[in-house]
Amino acid sequence: MSRGFRDVLSRLTDAGELLHVPKAVDPRHLSALMAQAPQATFFEQIAGYPDWRAVGALVSTRRRLALAMGCAEDAVATRFEQGIRRPIEPCVVERAPCQEVVWTGDEVDLTRLPIPMMHVKDGGPYISATLVVSKDPEYGRNVGSYRMMYRTPTETGIDLVSSSDMRVYYQRALDQGRPLEIAVAIGVHPFELLAASYKAPIAEDEFAVAGGLHGAPVELVRCRTVDLEVPAHAELVLEGELLPIGWTADEGPFGEFSHITGEVKWNPIFRVRAITHRRDPIFYVLQMPWENDWLAAPVIEAAGLQALRIASVEPVAIRAPVGGCCYWTLVASIKKRPGEGMNALLALLSVAEVKLAIVTDDDIDIYDPDQLDWAMTFRVQADQDVLIVQKARGKHIDPSVRAGMLGKGGLATTAKLGIDATIPEGVPRSHYERLRYFAKDAVRLEDYR
């Protein structure tokens, strides 16, 4: 049996990484309070929503992500790789916790959910921790994650601007003048969210990828009002359809994963037909920005490892630092042969929108910023060890690409920077021999206290 959302809460509790807040909290204050907590935060009472509890910032650090994934902090990429290599098909169960309570018809009312107010300039309250399931007659099931902005008790906006499989599905439905049914599961295991953010080939089932990560089939249940399946152990499910109106409804701004407020976008509308949930539901708030950044880390790091191997470079460690939003920057250490510092940079800079890559030798702990600075200081000559690539594909939410100067619909390009911080060819490795203290192993400080 695959593990569920509540198993993650238990793991975090056992590790001292889940702070319980006993007093009732207004949904307008959830994000601000979470931002002040060093741990993930569990709100035991929500003011005005007596049946609900809320939790968030579950994987806002590498440590908590690793706890959720059941691996070491420096192994999230390899753990992810292992999972996606061994997909396991999901299974369908008849009864599910996520359908213990079912609201349909006049009972459907999004204001019954403690949807939080997150950032100062958001266009509305947002449902951020979504796992959105859709289906196409030809391509089959797709699972992705899309933010949803409250509009009315039965409607939300949904950000479907970026290219995605579900965007393709929606366009195909739109071309036929029909709505696209979707189901939105909230409060699922991070493995499901990781699988959703993984750019699987269009015909590949993300639930099978999630099963590979779990090492067991994900249990699904059929929805009540749409022809879709959702994780049986979800806390909450919204069922409904994307209206065939195209990209015509205002949505946003929202605090983007770049830590910057985005712009108003034009998007479809999601009309909710049914709401199902557990009897004692927990509303999951994916706390922007760090939490969704960390969910990208294993995916982008695994892509970096794969790119290095394809380039015949042997990686030792890889890290997508959170300062680069776990997306724009990759740092890797390698077992280097002559010329492979540059080969590694070329490989890493080919990954998605990575715009800064740093490569070191395997004697550098890339998780230690001091060691990384040291390598970049003493192993780099700026006129010889730096690579700049121009006019590569960029992302418009990076302000430095000057997207505002593009015409409407113009696609952003970016320059990319690579820094080869490996020992330069021709410089003997002995020149980098570290200082060692005399008699270091012969004496112990505690013997003198």
Added chain:
Amino acid sequence: MSPLAQALMAELSGHPRHFGELVEAHMDTSWRDFLRAWGEVRAADVLARDDAGRYLLRAGVTTV
């Protein structure tokens, strides 16, 4: 339209506001009541957006 929804519309007439500014002005109202009223304004299809993402009433829309 509820009195609160009418009040929200009145606040938007002539003064573009971020959603957060509207929320801040009504912190004494329960979140659920506020969202219901906001839903009424949304459903009335009277809103426009400016470049900063603020809400305003569409040209020609008048408040009671």
